[in-house]
Amino acid sequence: MAALLELRxxxxxxxxxxxxxxxxxxxxxxxxxxxxxxxxxxxxxxxxTISGLxxxxxxxxxxxxxxxxxxAPHQIVALGLxxxxxxxxxxxxxxxxxxxxxxxYTRRDRAGVAGDLEQVCELFPRLRERAGQxxxxxxxGEQQMLAIGRALMARPRLxxxxxxxxxxxxxxxxxxxxxxxxxxxxxxxxxLVEQNANEALQIAHRGYVMETGRIALEDQAGALLRNPQVxxxxxxxx
Amino acid sequence: MRDPAxxxxxxxxxxxxxxxxxxxxxxxxxHEGSITALIGPNGAGKTTFFNALxxxxxxxxxxxxxxxxxxEVELTxxxxxxxxxxxxxxxxxxxxLFTDLSxxxxxxxxxxxxxxxxxxxxxAGNRAEEQRLTGAALEYLDFVGLAQREAxxxxxxxxxxxxKLEIARALACGPRLxxxxxxxxxxxxQETQALVELIRRIRRAGVTIxxxxxxxxxxxxxxxxxxxxxxxxxxxxxxxxxxQKDARVIEAYLGPQYRPPAGEAN
Numbered sequence: 342m343a344a345l346l347e348l349r350x351x352x353x354x355x356x357x358x359x360x361x362x363x364x365x366x367x368x369x370x371x372x373x374x375x376x377x378x379x380x381x382x383x384x385x386x387x388x389x390t391i392s393g394l395x396x397x398x399x400x401x402x403x404x405x406x407x408x409x410x411x412x413a414p415h416q417i418v419a420l421g422l423x424x425x426x427x428x429x430x431x432x433x434x435x436x437x438x439x440x441x442x443x444x445x446y447t448r449r450d451r452a453g454v455a456g457d458l459e460q461v462c463e464l465f466p467r468l469r470e471r472a473g474q475x476x477x478x479x480x481x482g483e484q485q486m487l488a489i490g491r492a493l494m495a496r497p498r499l500x501x502x503x504x505x506x507x508x509x510x511x512x513x514x515x516x517x518x519x520x521x522x523x524x525x526x527x528x529x530x531x532x533l534v535e536q537n538a539n540e541a542l543q544i545a546h547r548g549y550v551m552e553t554g555r556i557a558l559e560d561q562a563g564a565l566l567r568n569p570q571v572x573x574x575x576x577x578x579x
Numbered sequence: 580m581r582d583p584a585x586x587x588x589x590x591x592x593x594x595x596x597x598x599x600x601x602x603x604x605x606x607x608x609x610h611e612g613s614i615t616a617l618i619g620p621n622g623a624g625k626t627t628f629f630n631a632l633x634x635x636x637x638x639x640x641x642x643x644x645x646x647x648x649x650x651e652v653e654l655t656x657x658x659x660x661x662x663x664x665x666x667x668x669x670x671x672x673x674x675x676l677f678t679d680l681s682x683x684x685x686x687x688x689x690x691x692x693x694x695x696x697x698x699x700x701x702x703a704g705n706r707a708e709e710q711r712l713t714g715a716a717l718e719y720l721d722f723v724g725l726a727q728r729e730a731x732x733x734x735x736x737x738x739x740x741x742x743k744l745e746i747a748r749a750l751a752c753g754p755r756l757x758x759x760x761x762x763x764x765x766x767x768x769q770e771t772q773a774l775v776e777l778i779r780r781i782r783r784a785g786v787t788i789x790x791x792x793x794x795x796x797x798x799x800x801x802x803x804x805x806x807x808x809x810x811x812x813x814x815x816x817x818x819x820x821x822x823q824k825d826a827r828v829i830e831a832y833l834g835p836q837y838r839p840p841a842g843e844a845n
Contacts, residue, residue, distance in 0.1 A: 355735055380739030380770055427738055481672045482621025507764050508672060510620045510793050512834030536767040575767055
């Protein structure tokens with residue numbers, strides 16, 4: 342059976358710099374797959390290549406068995422593939438509500454959009470409280486909630502999350518992983534990049550470990566959690 | 580100063596944005612040579628407090644006494660562009676680098692307040708000064724472990740590396756007090772451990788450190804003292820091990836499922 346997302350030997354980079362050196366991975370429909378690895382390993386570049394923000398130099402990105410090679414980023418979003426970038430990138434001069442509405446820009450089902458807006462505000466009550474405020478006046482953690490909420494407004498089939506726990510207080514980190522699990526149980530497939538590898542592997546089905554632009558290891562998430570190499574390199578310093 | 584051991588004393592600092600009191604009457608003191616943490620829920624006012632200290636916002640009321648190299652100064656009445664020269668440098672939670680400049684040039688910008696004749700004159704062609712600046716900037720890059728990357732454009736660095744570059748740029752200002760806003764964000768545990776070592780080296784070099792951080796392992800490992808903000812007010816303060824057992828802190832910040840990380844001696 343075809344995976345919802347498959348990367349085959351993808352090479353990509355910036356200018357003269359090659360960051361991805363033959364990345365292959367699969368995300369099956371209905372799963373949470375996590376991509377872990379050190380800073381600079383190429384995790385964010387992998388997500389940006391999937392979203393079409395940078396182009397693969399060779400290799401294939403297949404979504405539902407179809408190549409995304411010809412698709413522009415906005416067309417990729419319309420296909421139900423949506424990325425939450427690292428470091429928020431909210432529209433600072435627009436209100437919280439306008440940011441959320443922009444997330445649903447490609448949708449035409451107004452009733453569905455209203456329902457999803459309600460759900461996002463239930464997930465993050467703080468966004469409802471601040472709906473009329475300019476996004477640039479939110480605290481860092483609140484901007485992170487907004488970035489995730491905005492992506493959910495696209496009602497994605499596949500959600501790419503780049504460090505969703507970044508800048509969130511411990512109580513919210515617990516909450517955000519619960520939210521990711523809940524989204525997945527409601528049918529959203531998730532590719533999750535996280536430095537918080539321990540938490541990520543606990544909610545994921547499969548995990549890939551990236552090192553210097555290549556996949557160094559892949560396995561069931563539970564097996565990676567028990568893998569002594571992974572424990573030493575990525576799971577903590579106790 | 581009320582206490583000669585303090586490098587900073589904040590008294591009744593309030594920052595009001597329209598009807599919102601982002602910081603509400605915060606009084607705190609920082610011991611010279613210490614590592615102090617400021618923690619609290621998202622939106623508690625932590626970054627706004629940093630902004631008040633560095634005068635990116637003007638406090639509505641309150642006093643900020645700081646011991647600069649030349650003696651005690653009042654920060655609330657000082658022109659904002661004098662803050663760095665008085666000896667306070669910072670990093671930003673939403674990284675603010677000069678993305679079109681190289682890694683090296685970003686650090687040189689930090690040096691400009693300390694050069695004779697100014698940064699722009701140095702750029703215009705004073706070769707000896709230029710070489711001195713380059714040498715100094717490279718030392719700061721080496722200190723944070725980015726010397727190999729000096730020629731790259733700064734936005735080609737990964738998120739965690741950009742955080743270290745911000746620290747190098749801040750150190751280049753020659754601060755007595757360094758403010759770090761979520762230095763470990765975007766770093767994995769191994770990288771966070773390297774950051775802990777870096778922060779300790781900065782302290783050993785004689786710089787006092789005040790940091791905002793959500794990684795509790797890091798906070799517990801390196802801080803001598805912790806202040807906790809919620810809704811703009813101080814709700815707790817003390818040594819890290821005590822603060823993480825405080826019921827209000829657990830409720831507002833850590834969450835009921837929080838388990839304290841195993842203790843470790845400094």
